[in-house]
């Protein structure tokens with residue numbers, strides 16, 4: 056199987072140790088799933104006036120809900136191909152919670168990209184860090200969620216594909232990756248879809264509705280505690296610290312303010328003429 | 344005047360309203376040039392010129408549209424290198440944002456997504472955290488790449504030369520590695536596209552079931568509106584998933600949003616809060632959605648909505 060760069064010892068060489076392996080064995084997929092810890096969507100988010108970036112300290116963090124679908128899809132592909140799933144998260148100390156959650160769902164190992172130099176990274180810098188850390192690990196598939204619910208940019212997967220020169224199979228609501236070096240998805244399921252094909256290694260992002268993410272079982276939660284999580288710093292990965300973090304951002308927030316409150320509206324109770332009253336309002340506003 | 348590249352959204356040369364919005368916005372910061380990818384330029388050229396395209400760069404090689412995203416980013420990178428524009432504007436769709444993201448890496452430029460406005464000095468306005476915070480951002484490195492949400496400007500005609508120039512691009516092998524082997528079209532219906540519609544009529548759990556959405560559709564049709572739904576409604580299978588509005592669905596910013604039987608959870612608001620006018624029908628006077636309402640009726644949607652549809656049809660004659 057073609058691999059991105061064979062730095063790892065797990066891969067096609069594993070086939071030879073086993074003598075005459077059954078077919079599934081040489082289909083083992085090496086998958087990395089990228090997950091982000093984000094403020095709980097129920098919480099009120101604020102910008103920090105000093106850095107003009109998201110104030111992460113004041114809110115509870117959870118795994119980006121849209122990344123749960125990515126973890127589930129990675130686990131499914133790994134199960135079908137006797138593969139392995141590594142979960143990667145870049146973020147502050149608390150992001151270990153999100154990594155542990157993925158491990159308790161069934162991922163095999165974690166990579167925590169953790170460094171103060173990364174604080175305030177924009178999508179450009181985030182994609183640099185992720186691509187650099189993964190560039191030489193011999194990965195078959197890198198799977199992302201479709202969007203982080205805090206940044207809401209939906210660009211990191213495309214940027215990582217660009218940086219690594221890998222095929223981009225994003226916004227998938229169906230993935231077929233049988234482990235034979237090919238991957239096929241249904242992309243952008245709006246009014247139909249595109250069927251997209253490529254060879255591995257490849258970058259995938261998945262939309263919600265592709266699957267039902269599993270809940271961690273008690274056994275999974277216990278097992279997760281013993282699974283290895285590697286911490287990678289900017290220096291470990293060979294990333295120049297000047298290339299990441301708030302100072303390296305290629306765009307900046309000049310100013311921000313609370314949105315002006317909406318003027319209080321008119322609320323009436325229906326007394327049999329509610330529809331007519333709305334029609335009156337819509338006429339007044341020239342919608343009719 | 345500085346050249347502004349505008350990537351045109353179109354279907355076989357029928358130009359989408361979003362492209363006219365971008366051309367209109369581009370005129371306030373410089374002189375727009377349209378970038379037209381794919382077939383159908385003969386249908387599109389006159390409209391693009393009418394809305395202010397000084398130049399129209401036409402790239403119709405089949406590989407550009409037969410592969411996912413990367414070829415369009417390569418084309419734009421080539422044009423940026425040749426023309427040194429002051430900015431590149433792209434519509435904020437899922438694909439538009441991906442093109443912008445790849446272009447940013449290619450040309451070492453900053454990117455801003457989901458702008459709802461752009462000022463003369465290329466400062467972009469964004470509405471974040473579900474509309475609760477307004478941000479003004481600037482690209483500080485390279486050629487600003489800005490993706491703009493549909494409905495952020497009203498298209499205004501301003502005829503320009505519309506000089507056509509064919510562009511050939513030598514695509515790299517990497518750009519053509521994800522091949523589109525089939526396109527499966529589904530009946531789209533006659534209603535306008537959700538994210539582009541000037542009016543959106545939405546239903547939530549209060550609609551009670553799939554049949555209940557007939558009432559919502561009828562109101563939508565009386566206003567030439569798109570239909571939206573809350574996640575409670577799409578999760579229940581009452582309405583197709585692609586119509587979900589909110590944090591994990593579509594972001595809409597129409598002139599008019601009518602929410603029926605929707606409570607107004609923070610994740611729903613995240614997708615509709617920047618609507619210009621909001622009308623609410625809900626039987627619970629305490630429903631948080633009323634906080635956003637410009638006009639609200641406390642009542643049963645099955646009484647209020649059909650009456651409203653009827654009244655509109657009557658007035659429209």
Ligand SMILES: Cc1cc2nc3c(=O)[nH]c(=O)nc-3n(C[C@H](O)[C@H](O)[C@H](O)COP(=O)(O)OP(=O)(O)OC[C@H]3O[C@@H](n4cnc5c(N)ncnc54)[C@H](O)[C@@H]3O)c2cc1C
Pocket residue numbers: 096120546547548549550572573574575576587588589590591592593603604605606607608609610611614624625626627630642643644645
């Ligand atoms: C991570 C995450 C992401 C999410 N993303 C989204 C998203 O993208 N979009 C989204 O919408 N939600 C999203 N949600 C779900 C959200 O939290 C709410 O559960 C959902 O929006 C509720 O939908 P609803 O308002 O239709 O239902 P409910 O909250 O149940 O409200 C129904 C309303 O209908 C009213 N009603 C009932 N019957 C009638 C009647 N006959 N006439 C008039 N009014 C009536 C009731 O008074 C009530 O206010 C997300 C949640 C999470 C955790």
Ligand SMILES: Nc1ncnc2c1ncn2[C@@H]1O[C@H](COP(=O)(O)O)[C@@H](O)[C@H]1O
Pocket residue numbers: 089090091092119121122125143144145146178181198199200201202203204206207208209210211212
């Ligand atoms: N800091 C991060 N660490 C790991 N994965 C990330 C990070 N930021 C973004 N991602 C991934 O990229 C996807 C898209 O994020 P975004 O472009 O920010 O909307 C997310 O769903 C994640 O899978």
